Amino acid sequence: MTEAAGTRRIVVEATINGEPQEFLADERDSLLEALRDRIGLMGVKEGCNNGNCGACTVILDGRLVCACLVMAAEVEGSAITTIEGIASSDGLHPLQQAFLEDAALQCGVCTPGFIVAAKALLDVNPHPAEDDVRLWLAGNLCRCTGYDKIVQAVLDAAGDGKESA
Amino acid sequence: MQAVRYARPSSVEEAVDLLEQGGDRARVLAGGTDLIVLARERRIDVDLFVDVKALEPLTAIRYDPADGLAIGAAAPCYRIAADPAVQEHYPCLIDCATLIGGVAIQGRASLGGNLCNASPAGDGIPALIALGTTVEIAGPKGRRTVAAEAFCTGPGRNVLTSGEFVVALRAPPPSDRAGAAFRRFIPRGEMDIAVTNAAVHLRFDGDRVASARVAVGAVAPMPLLVEEAGAALAGTPLSEATIAAAAAAARAAARPIDDMRGTVKQRRHLAGVLVTRCIRIAAERAGVQP
Amino acid sequence: MVTAEKPYKVVGTRPIRPDGTDKVTGRANYGADIRLPGMLYGRVKRSPIAHGKIKRIDASKALALPGVRAVMTAEDLPRKGRREFAPLGSVKISLATLSGNVMARDKVRYEGHAVAAVCATDPHVAEDALDLIEVEYEELPPVLHADEAMLASAPLIDEELHTREMATGESAEEPSNVAMHFVTEMGDVEAGFAEAEIVLERSFKTKMVHQGYIEPHNATAFWRHDGGLEIWCSTQATFVMRDHLAGLLEHPVSKIRVTPQEIGGGFGGKISVYLEPLAAVLSRKTGKPVKMTLTRDEVFRATGPTSGTAIRVKLGAKRDGTLVAAEGELVYEAGAFPGSPVAAGVRCIFTAYAIPNQRIDGYDVLVNKPKVQPYRAPGASAACFATDSVMDELAERLDLDPIALRLKNAAVEGTRSADGAAFGVIGNRDCLQAIQSSPHYRSELQGPNRGRGVAHGYWYNAGLESSAYASVNSDGTVALVLGSPDIGGTRASIAMQLAETLGIPAERVIPQVVDTDSVGFTSVTGGSRTAFAGGWAAHEAGLDLRQQLAARAAKIWGVEAEQVRYRDDAVIVGPAGEDGGERSITFTELAAKLARTGGMIVGRADSNHASAAPTFATHVVDVEVDPETGKVEILRYTAAQDVGTAIHPSYVEGQIQGGVSQGVGWALNEEYRFDEKGRMENASFLDYRMPTALDLPMIETVLVEVPNPGHPYGVRGVGEVPIVPPLAAVANAVHAATGHRFTELPISPAAVLEKLLPGEE
Ligand SMILES: Cc1cc2nc3c(=O)[nH]c(=O)nc-3n(C[C@H](O)[C@H](O)[C@H](O)COP(=O)(O)OP(=O)(O)OC[C@H]3O[C@@H](n4cnc5c(N)ncnc54)[C@H](O)[C@@H]3O)c2cc1C
Ligand code: FES
């Protein structure tokens, strides 16, 4: 691709879903743009591009963040987990299984963000109460489900007794 | 996103240089939860993001019983909220650090950024004011400090001059019989910008309120320290009458506007409601039954 | 909670949806996820003013920016005549309206109206180019409220628009901002009100609100050198999209293929074209695929919310609560082009109740705001807010239980509505009774500042065309090909109906949603028609398969086809063979033999049935109002709904819960806010304030199953009606908690405080 005006390529090294990677990004790319457009991790969704919806939620160095509010250049040397890194080679994460069994998704576009956020919750609070779940997930918007089955799925995944890995 | 460059200085001096050279179009990047949105939506013109998160004094949180608390200006809310000393001695900061945005916003958003962004509705600012925080600033001419209540000068404006940035927020050491609280009102349960917010710090001497600092936000071009409200409380034991007087003073000090987030009437009324609620919680935290 | 026992094996169970794993692992391909080699990125230049003439557009600076490949304006689209139409479901839409909304020609009619589009090699560069496109406007005064717009003195948004009297088909002499006037009458209204012992007349207002789907609109187009046009996008209606593009671009239908990607919500808002024709033209100009996605800001400003409304309702009743007369006047904002859902509002406003004398007037009024689009039960929610608020007040005045009042007046089988149609088998009373006997309604609500409200709503549902192809695989599975994009689990519910027909487990049917070249015409996913019509088509394809499988077994056995029967347990049985025993073969065994016995087989169906049956919903909600802040908290919510047969109960519950959540948002906080110049002030999720997980409790559902006798599995649409009652239910609950009636939405904390604190300055 020829360089267009105002584009500046940078190289970023980061560990993405456990794999060390080196990728080319534009200096003005957000982490969301880099993950989607440069690396091809399309599971990270864009709903608002300004931190309001949580569809782009990823885990950055152990913390939940909105990928649309992080610059790609900032993640040099960091570790990032996206929805694509939640299931293991053994199968789906208990949360993913619970979302399926509880019909916790309709259109599904919010689902990656919810599952990543819920995983971060179970990592710090393996047995949350309903209110804990609602508070933690308040940054993730879902317009289809009314949240009922999402909250239920998170509670069910926690109640499974399976440790969230 | 406009064509912006990114720099990550490794010393305070280097950051000062970058900011000075960059002038108006160079901006400090802390958590980016305000800055990236402003720059992306082209509401400000930026050429350079100066990421200060590699600077130790900007990310450290230190507590010393004698010196008080120093919060690095770029320390994210989740770290502030998880800090044992803050939890024990400054619950008022926990009040705001746990409600700015949602969990993912708190993973990045800093109190320094909240203050520097100087939104009239910034949820960190009233607490900083009520606690009597001083703002430590680095710049081309060295360091200086400014009281939190004097830091914001209007919506989106603050006292920083070219090349300056905030290093740390310093809250005085806690005193024995003191308590503080922050509350805000939003129409939803979370993820909303305050219609009005307030913070109150009370220090008691026996039954008597020895000193009181009352701050309200989103009712004026910048968060206000309402001295009259503090004066209404100080010098006597807490009573329904003094609480009502403080609330009335807060309402009187409010000069709100009508906008999409709230109305003049609503905001003025809420200033009184929230100040009242904060006084009660602050007293309780100080171990005093109002 | 499901109330009825069913004779089915698959229908009524809760299998895991076939597309689920891809969606929980981030592998599903939504519209914005497409990447094609050499792809360019497009953006739209939009009007910063609400009303004005375009004097000049100069793109030379943008075109000079390195990386920019092309710019287009309305000049690049064929000019469409006012009387050229394209089909849209059972109605038609003017191509001039569609084209004019897609890109402004001569005049901008709302803030955010597209005026040009640009594409570049990099998304950032395309964005940079926007500022370099110079547009000069002559500003005109905007018309922002329907009541102002109806005045003869109002500035005209469209000088050539004349009010059309829908009853007579005649158009008015003078131009006007009122596009259409509907009237429906039944009985003798004056006599009815004369007979009434109590008459209540109230006026209501609601604001424009958005569907709020999380995925922004997107489109990718590739105009091949041979004239073939490929479109990938998130749409509720691939075939409608194709036909509209053909009309807008004057390009043969046969040369357009629309491939639906997964769609991140629509609720009616993703039926219309927006970006597709722009991406197509940019692709034609550059010879490259062009991808475009809207920002959230653009979604708010420039797609289709639903109307702000002003509704007057007058009800007359006997002292015992029997309704004798009703009058309604509905004024709906259409936005900048005709086409509000006022006709549906007129159709729904009193229909849940049997009222002998009625007159309803509806006006479709242009204002300088975005052109509205359907939003879940379009037009019905605001109408129900008005009627059921008055019903609540009537119950209060007459000292009747609000459910009892509604039961007394509920339409039943045979009741005629104002549009003349008589109801068939309906679950109207059943829903009311389900709430009446629910643990929620029977519980006592205690505590200060709390109140309980009920409301009852109706939606008529759509049928329309659907096609399905089902081919048997050698391993005993069936590949089911559908044309309806799956927004909320319709793949599952349609596949389940085919599985039921064939007598095989749900997992054995593998549904696929395909492009417009690969399946027969299928109308929109919307109007609650997909599980109804898609399921019917799948059932018919299943019947076709049963017949063909029986014929194949007959051929293998060397007997007459009439002697062979496909049993409901998926065993094909024929006459006794030489050994004396009945011949039989299972579906799976036969599937394995197909290739060797004459080839694989495919079942087909094109279904177009008008018997989609109406649905009703009764909701009850408990709220608590903070008297100091005016904030309304939802404590408990129960929704009972006549769902026909619940094919997959989890997704039926999910539809109800989603609709309730949207309705609660509409009632409490959501609204489009405009400044005096018609610029939207709150075009972000943060300031538009949709409910978060923290704003709602669990939403209890009661599935009242009154099967639709006009459908093989008794399906009624379930997706629309849940958004009808919440507005009124919440308003009635807030009244119970505060003693104040709220006749305007949203019932925001500021609005509540305004009533609670009349004294303060
Ligand atoms: C979805 C969402 C929800 C939000 N909710 C809330 C809320 O509930 N309450 C609330 O108050 N805010 C809210 N905000 C706004 C924002 O998150 C806060 O203001 C946050 O504290 C800003 O901190 P930051 O570290 O992200 O600042 P940044 O965005 O990095 O910076 C903000 C501004 O301050 C400047 N700046 C930052 N650090 C310094 C420094 N050390 N010295 C000099 N200048 C500096 C930057 O240049 C920029 O102009 C929300 C934002 C989003 C996107
Ligand atoms: S896309 Fe990042 S929060 Fe919405």
Ligand code: FES
């Ligand atoms: S399932 Fe559609 S937004 Fe959540």
